[in-house]
Amino acid sequence: MVRYLVTSALPYANGPIHFGHVTGAYLPADVYVRTLRMLGEEVLFVCGTDEHGVAITIGAEQEGKPYPQYVARWREVIKRTFDAFGIEFDIWSGTSICPEHRAASQGFFRRLDDRGWLLKKTSAQLYCTHDRMFLADRYILGTCTKCGYEQARGDECPRCGTWLDPLEMARKTRAVCKVCGNVPEQRDTLHWHLDLPALRDKGFGAWFQGRTWKPNVSGFIGNMLADLQPRPITRDMTWGVPVPEDRAAGETGKVLYVWFDAPIGYVSFTQQWAREQGRPGDWERWWKSPDTRLVHFIGKDNIPFHCLVFPSMLYGMDEGWTMPWQVPANEFYNLQGGKFSTSQNWTVPVDEFFAKYDAEAARFHLIASMPEAADSEWRWEEFQSTNNALLADAIGNLATRVLKFIEKNAEGRIPSLDPGHAEELDRCILGQCGEFGDPALHVLEFRFRRAAEELIRCAHVGNKFVNDLAPWTLRKTDPARAASVLNTACQWLAWMARWMAPFMPQKAQALWEMLGQTTRVAGERWPGLPVAGSWRVLPAGQRLGTVTGLFPKIEDATIQAEVAALEARRAAVAS
RNA sequence: GGCGGUGUAGCUCAGUCGGUUAGAGCGACGGCUUCAUAAGCCGUAUGUCGGGGGUUCGAAUCCCUUCACCGCUACCA
Numbered sequence: 001m002v003r004y005l006v007t008s009a010l011p012y013a014n015g016p017i018h019f020g021h022v023t024g025a026y027l028p029a030d031v032y033v034r035t036l037r038m039l040g041e042e043v044l045f046v047c048g049t050d051e052h053g054v055a056i057t058i059g060a061e062q063e064g065k066p067y068p069q070y071v072a073r074w075r076e077v078i079k080r081t082f083d084a085f086g087i088e089f090d091i092w093s094g095t096s097i098c099p100e101h102r103a104a105s106q107g108f109f110r111r112l113d114d115r116g117w118l119l120k121k122t123s124a125q126l127y128c129t130h131d132r133m134f135l136a137d138r139y140i141l142g143t144c145t146k147c148g149y150e151q152a153r154g155d156e157c158p159r160c161g162t163w164l165d166p167l168e169m170a171r172k173t174r175a176v177c178k179v180c181g182n183v184p185e186q187r188d189t190l191h192w193h194l195d196l197p198a199l200r201d202k203g204f205g206a207w208f209q210g211r212t213w214k215p216n217v218s219g220f221i222g223n224m225l226a227d228l229q230p231r232p233i234t235r236d237m238t239w240g241v242p243v244p245e246d247r248a249a250g251e252t253g254k255v256l257y258v259w260f261d262a263p264i265g266y267v268s269f270t271q272q273w274a275r276e277q278g279r280p281g282d283w284e285r286w287w288k289s290p291d292t293r294l295v296h297f298i299g300k301d302n303i304p305f306h307c308l309v310f311p312s313m314l315y316g317m318d319e320g321w322t323m324p325w326q327v328p329a330n331e332f333y334n335l336q337g338g339k340f341s342t343s344q345n346w347t348v349p350v351d352e353f354f355a356k357y358d359a360e361a362a363r364f365h366l367i368a369s370m371p372e373a374a375d376s377e378w379r380w381e382e383f384q385s386t387n388n389a390l391l392a393d394a395i396g397n398l399a400t401r402v403l404k405f406i407e408k409n410a411e412g413r414i415p416s417l418d419p420g421h422a423e424e425l426d427r428c429i430l431g432q433c434g435e436f437g438d439p440a441l442h443v444l445e446f447r448f449r450r451a452a453e454e455l456i457r458c459a460h461v462g463n464k465f466v467n468d469l470a471p472w473t474l475r476k477t478d479p480a481r482a483a484s485v486l487n488t489a490c491q492w493l494a495w496m497a498r499w500m501a502p503f504m505p506q507k508a509q510a511l512w513e514m515l516g517q518t519t520r521v522a523g524e525r526w527p528g529l530p531v532a533g534s535w536r537v538l539p540a541g542q543r544l545g546t547v548t549g550l551f552p553k554i555e556d557a558t559i560q561a562e563v564a565a566l567e568a569r570r571a572a573v574a575s
Numbered sequence: 576g577g578c579g580g581u582g583u584a585g586c587u588c589a590g591u592c593g594g595u596u597a598g599a600g601c602g603a604c605g606g607c608u609u610c611a612u613a614a615g616c617c618g619u620a621u622g623u624c625g626g627g628g629g630u631u632c633g634a635a636u637c638c639c640u641u642c643a644c645c646g647c648u649a650c651c652a
Contacts, residue, residue, distance in 0.1 A: 012652055055651050125650075138651055156648090191650075220579050220647070227577095232650050258652070300580080304649060331580070332646070339645095368600095373588090374581045375645055382587070385601060393614055401611030408610085449588080453600075460616095467616045472609075549612050 002293060003042040005286045005322065006033050007266045009298040009306075010050035013074040013094065014059045017081055018340045019348055019378050020333035021299070023366040028328065028448050029297035030087040031367060034502035035443045038526035044286055046269050048093035049075045052240040053258035054136060058179055067239050071096055084354045085363060086505055091273035095241075095265045100275070104268035105241040105261040108313060109233075112194065113247055117316040119193045119230050126154075126170055126184040128177040134236045135177055135184055137166045142175030153178075190251055192243070193230035194260070199312045200225055207315060207323065213307070216300055217329055221307045231309065233260040263310040286322065293325040300329050328446040330370060334377035336566060345569040348378065356558075360504040361387045361551060367503060368452040380566075384559045387551060394459040395496070396550035399511055402466060402489045403547040409475060414490050414516065415483035416540040425488045426532040429465045436461075438529050439499055455499055462492045490515060491536040498527050507550055516542040 008029045011017050017026075026047070033045045051071040060070035075094050082089070095101050112118050125134045140154030145168060149157055154166030154175065167186065169175050177184050205225055213221070233256060234243055240255030248254060267287055274282040286292050296306045306327050314321040332339075338346050353362070365386040369376050406412060417425075436458075442451035466489055474482035494515050500508035501521050512521035515538060527535070 014652085050652075053652065058651095123650090134650080136651060155651095196649095216580055216646090223578055224647095224649080229649075235650070257650075259649090262652085300646065301652080303579095304647075305652095309649085334645090369587070376587080379586090382601085385586090388612095389601065392612060397611055397614045399611090401614070403611090405610045453589095456600080463615055464617095466610075467608075470608080470610085475610095551612080553612065 013049035024299040100271040101268040143173035421484035
C-alpha cells in the first residue's frame with residue numbers, strides 16, 4: 001500500500017517568510033496533501049524551521065539575543081503566517097528543538113563515515129579573531145582583484161561579476177570581516193567532506209538518471225553530476241549539531257554544516273511525530289519503505305540540496321532509505337515587477353494583509369499564479385481580478401443566485417427532483433463539461449494552475465446551466481421542472497464545494513454548510529468527475545443553512561492604495 | 576565566465592516527440608437576460624509565437640546564432 005511523505009523546505013529561522021515562499025513550497029504542498037487525503041491516501045506532511053548556521057548566529061548577536069530565543073521568535077512568526085494561510089502540517093518542529101534531531105543527524109554522520117563516504121581534508125580559510133569565527137566567502141569584503149571595485153564580496157564581485165578567490169583577495173588587498181570590519185587572518189582548519197563523486201559512481205548517478213524530473217531539475221543536476229567535488233559538511237562554530245565525539249578524533253568546535261543537518265530534519269521531525277503519536281517505531285514505515293512516495297516541495301534555489309546532496313546521503317546510508325519520488329521545484333515568485341526584498345521593503349506585510357483580505361482568496365490567487373514553469377509575480381491588480389471576477393462573480397455569485405432563489409421561492413429547502421427530468425437535466429449540465437479535467441489529477445501531476453482553472457470552469461458550467469434553464473421563468477409555467485432544475489443546481493454546488501476543499505478549505509466548508517450539510521467537507525471522498533445518474537448527493541427537502549456571500553469584492557481604490565503603499569515603503573528606505 | 580529556466584494577443588499563461596485558418600482566462604467592445612455580490616449567458620476584435628539564419632513539402636514546435644529577463648554557480652541559506 002502506497003503512502004505519501006510530503007515535505008516543504010524548512011524555512012530558515014532568521015526572518016519572516018513572504019508570499020514567494022508560500023506559493024513556492026508550502027501552499028502547493030498543502031493543496032497536494034489535502035487532495036491526497038480526500039482521495040483516501042495515507043499522507044504525512046512534515047515541516048519545521050531550519051535553525052542552525054552562521055547567518056542565525058550573526059542575526060542573533062546583532063539583536064543581542066541568545067540563539068534559541070532568536071530562533072524561537074522567528075519560528076513563531078513563520079508559523080503564524082502558515083496558520084493564517086490555513087497551511088496545516090502534521091508535525092511542525094525545528095532543528096534546534098526537535099528532541100530527535102541531534103541523534104538522527106549524528107547517526108547519519110556515523111553511518112556515512114562507516115560506509116566510507118566521508119573524507120577529512122585540511123584547508124586554509126580566513127578567520128576573524130574578533131568574532132572568533134571562520135568567515136564564509138560572502139562575509140569577506142575587499143577589493144576586486146580584477147576591476148578594483150572596493151566593496152567586492154569574497155566569492156564574487158557584484159560590479160564585474162568575476163568569481164573571486166577570497167584567499168587571493170586577502171593576500172593582495174585589504175579584505176575585512178563584513179561583520180566587524182577587522183582584518184581576518186589565514187588559518188588551517190580540518191573538515192569532513194561528503195564524497196559526492198564516489199556516491200555518484202557507486203550508484204547514485206544511475207539512480208538519478210533513471211528517474212524523470214522537472215526540466216529545471218534534470219538539466220541542472222545532470223550538469224552538476226558531471227563535475228562533482230566532495231562537499232564539506234562541517235563548520236567551525238558552536239551553534240549546531242556537534243560532530244559526534246567518537247568521530248571527532250580530538251577535533252573540537254566542529255558542528256555539522258547546516259545544509260547537512262537541515263534535511264535530516266525531515267527524518268527527525270517524523271520521528272518526533274511518531275513518538276508523539278505513541279508509536280515511536282512508526283517512522284521507519286515512512287522512511288525505510290519502497291512503498292513511500294517522498295515528495296519534496298521546494299523553490300528552485302533548493303534543487304542541489306534536495307536532488308543531489310540529501311538523496312546522496314540517503315543513498316549512501318545503504319539501509320533501504322526512502323529516496324525522493326518527486327521534487328516539484330517551483331521557480332521564483334516576485335512582487336509587482338520586483339523581487340520580494342525585506343531590506344528594500346518591497347514586501348506585502350503579512351499580518352496587515354490578513355487583517356484586510358481573505359486568506360482563502362489569497363490562497364487561490366497564489367495557486368492560480370504559481371511559478372510552475374517560469375518566474376511569476378504577485379500583482380495587486382491581478383489579485384483583485386481573481387477575487388472579483390473569478391471568486392466573487394463566478395463561484396460566489398453562482399451560490400447566492402441559486403440559494404437565494406430557493407430561499408425566496410422554495411421555502412429554503414432543496415427542491416425535489418422529478419425522476420422524469422433527471423436524465424435530461426444530467427445531459428444538460430454534464431454535456432457542458434466538454435474537456436473538463438479532474439482537478440485532483442492535475443494536482444497529482446503538480447499542475448496546480450491547471451487545477452485552479454478547472455475549478456473556475458466548474459463554476460462557469462453551473463452558471464450556464466442556470467442561465468439556459470432559467471428557473472425564474474419555468475417557475476411560472478412548469479413548477480415541477482423548475483424544482484428539478486434547482487435541485488440539479490444545488491447538486492452542482494455540492495460538487496463544486498468538494499472540488500474547492502483542497503484549495504479553499506474554509507470557503508468550501510461554508511458552501512457545504514449553506515447547502516444544509518453538517519459534516520466536514522474535507523472528510524468527504526473526492527468526487528472526481530460527475531457521472532450521469534449517480535452524481536447527485538443532496539437529499540430533496542434538506543433545509544439550507546444560512547446563505548451569505550462567499551467572497552466580498554475588493555474595490556479599485558483599495559488596490560490603488562496598496563500599490564501606493566508598496567511604492568511608499570520602498571521610497572522610504574531609499575531616501 | 577559556466578550551467579539552467581523563460582521570452583506566444585493589452586495582462587496572465589496553455590500549446591513544442593513539426594502538420595489543417597496559433598488557443599484559454601482576464602480586460603475591451605456588441606447583443607441577450609434579470610434569479611443573484613450591477614452578477615450571468617452569447618458573440619466580436621486583437622498576435623511579423625523576442626530578432627536573424629538554416630533543415631523541411633510544411634516550424635511557435637528541430638538545428639545554429641543573437642538579444643532580453645530570471646536563477647544557480649556548491650564553506651549565506
